[in-house]
Amino acid sequence: MPTTRRRFLSLAGSVTAAGTIPIVTLRPVEATPAMLTAAIRNVVGEAQLRTGKVKLDIPPLVENGNTVPMTVSVASPMTADDHVKSIHIFNEKNPQPNIGNFYLGPSSGRAQVSTRIRLADTQKVVAIARLSDDTFWQTAADVVVTLAACTEEMN
């Protein structure tokens, strides 16, 4: 969706730098395309989705979308009363919006998961954490991909 991207670039003036990765930017939730929104609603339901607590560590520029290292961590004491139940990763422009769901608990000790993902295009990656009090927290990161994954045989 080129218009979405253009609109994003025009919004870039109000961009917030995310923690330790200054090039990674945050976008308002309203700019999320329909499929991504539907996938997120599937997990979150009608609950409020707040920004914060979650940190998504992913390179802002990748050459090969076939394997992109990614680490997601959530600020949580991971006690029986206050822990992360699950972490959900979504993307905007792959053929399917889901990337992975990770289920944790107080015995995890630290709410951090790393994996390697595929990205079919330059796009936004969203991480959502569900805490033990059933609140949802999110963060998003934009990744520029020069060689796309998933569809290489079609080109």
Next chain:
Amino acid sequence: MAALINVPAKARRGDIIEIRTLTSHIMETGFRHTVDGKLVPRDIITTFACRYNGTEVFRADLFPAIAANPYLSFFTVAKESGKLDFEWVGDNGYSSTASASIIVE
């Protein structure tokens, strides 16, 4: 199938330890076409679970957007000596297991 598991051999009670796993799998997305236009059927690992002395400490649902040869790293609290069991389950009846032992002092 071959799997690489990285678990510290020894830990102190209460330590938070990192567990890293890598297994070999094609993770065919089901979105690719062959040169003559046929869709290559999906063949992925759909779930991964880690059990620590029988208790599940970590579980993951994987989708085609996970890269081939899925790598997963996560944490757990070293509670007692024993065994960690890992299980990957996927399309076409795929199932693979691995295990590692840990000594907690």
